[in-house]
Amino acid sequence: MSATLTLPQTPLWIDGAAVPATSGQSLTVSSSATEDLIAELGVAGKDDVDRAVAAARKAFGRWATTPAGKRTRILNKAADLIRARAGELAELESRNNGKPVAHCKGEILSGAEVFEFFAGAATKITGETVPAIMPGTLSLTVKEPIGVCAQIIPWNYPFMMASWKLAPALAAGCCIVLKPSELTPLTAMKLAEILAEAGLPAGVLNVVHGPGETVGNWLVTHPGVDKVAFTGGTETGRAIMAAAAGRLKRLTLELGGKSPSVVFADVDVEAVAAASVHAIFYSAGQSCEARSRILVEQSVHDRFVEAFVAKAGKLVVGDPTQEVTHVGSLISAEHLAKVDGFVQRAVAAGVTVALGGKRAEAHAKGHFYLPTVLTGVTPEHEVFKQEVFGPVVTITPFASEAEALKLANGTDYGLFASVWTRDLARGLRMAQGISSGGVGINQPFTAFSGLPFGGTKQSGLGRELSVRSLDAYLEEKAIMANTTDKVFNPFGL
Ligand code: NAD
Secondary structure (H helix, E strand, O other): OOHHHHOOEEOEEEOOEEEOOOOOOEEEEEOOOOOOEEEEEEOOOHHHHHHHHHHHHHHHHHHHOOOHHHHHHHHHHHHHHHHHOHHHHHHHHHHHHOOOHHHHHHHHHHHHHHHHHHHHHHOOOOOOEEOOOOOOEEEEEEEEEOOEEEEEOOOOOHHHHHHHHHHHHHHHOOEEEEEOOOOOOHHHHHHHHHHHHOOOOOOOEEEOOOOHHHHHHHHHHOOOOOEEEEEOOHHHHHHHHHHHHOOOOEEEEEOOOOEEEEEOOOOOHHHHHHHHHHHHHHHHHOOOOOEEEEEEEHHHHHHHHHHHHHHHOOOOEOOOOOOOOOEOOOOOHHHHHHHHHHHHHHHHOOOEEEEOOOEOOOOOOOOOEOOEEEEOOOOOOHHHHOOOOOOEEEEEEEOOHHHHHHHHOOOOEEOEEEEEOOOHHHHHHHHHHOOOOEEEEOOOOOOOOOOOEOOEEOOEEOOEOOHHHHHHHEEEEEEEEEOOOOOOOOOOO
């Protein structure tokens, strides 16, 4: 008997119930930190995807017309259930993904906040009246849910990304087929169970599993899917945009980043170094908005590097079950090799490794990489321009505000940026000049319910998390009514 046969099974979630995949195919899910196999994942066949889309289509008519207040109550109940189970969900997330359990707990709780935020927003969806076009008319707009949405998410924040996607779509009245990353599918299944317990009708949410190239692509090109909401890599985003073009599907894309932290000389160097360590090494640098390029004003560059390296050197790398751990495992051996490849090519190109630069040897199992600081990095280096998506930061000096802005804008990405200065006018000027979806001034945080989150340039299309992000799940319809007893006769016939 194969060892995998004894693993807990992770089925699909279709029409309100856990069901086995009919493809007969499966994938094993492992723990990134221990490399233990922890689940066997049923891989959806084309028939399963068809069934999931059909269930969503069937549920759509009723869910779209369910009173908004009822949607609010269901989403609020889901938020309560998430909070009640946050510990259990965090353990499962950490076990699968390899990031510290304490961080997972924070991410699960922030998922609950997103459900609460959009629970409140569901009852605030309004159209508008338009000044009379001609006497005897009344014109108005109504907003209607788009229909069935395919939502495809990555492995770096599995529960949080599922929450960011599901909550606004459900609030708007859409039905969903969600495809989590095949590497981290476990907490999305728990979320489906939680939403069902909270009262979500069968078919409104369906979850299918499997590789993006097959299962993801079937969803993106499926004639029963009206909208695709994707979070993942920029190259994948381009492929999805092309595949979705065949039926002009509505599309939102949350893609990669190469976000800068711009540090001016007037700051408290020690304090900003500490905050900047968090801004890159949280989630082992596997964050789309990780501030992976630090730009430092020349006069404090050496002092900043010294402080940053000293603080990053104190990070505890290792066992994600321990409260003291700051940096857990990377997601996979393949991903670690990719991250290390960037570092080794940078070294070959003349960059200096001020800290780390290799896997953490203390851990025989798992995919632990040392927090890595690269100095002497110029805009020509590959590692300055491309997303590494790991615990690797570059530090580059600048001589003037104009040069800082040029460097900050010197990549194809535009997701987020941090600016550190005591001169608020300069901070705001930089915020106006940087091309990105968001800018933090003198603080390292990035994403909160209520604030739009998303990218410019190659970092994506559209925004999540704000009230207006609901519009990504709504169509606007114009209604023009004749309020007289007569029928207009424009030809005078
Ligand atoms: P990925 O693009 O490889 O995969 C993301 C998801 O897309 C997975 O579920 C995958 O199975 C699926 N997929 C892959 N190919 C597909 C295809 N051809 N058609 C349909 N689906 C397909 O990304 P990843 O490695 O899982 O995640 C890392 C990337 O995600 C990074 O670039 C990161 O910056 C980005 N990301 C962006 C945000 C954001 O909000 N902007 C948030 C998190 C992660």
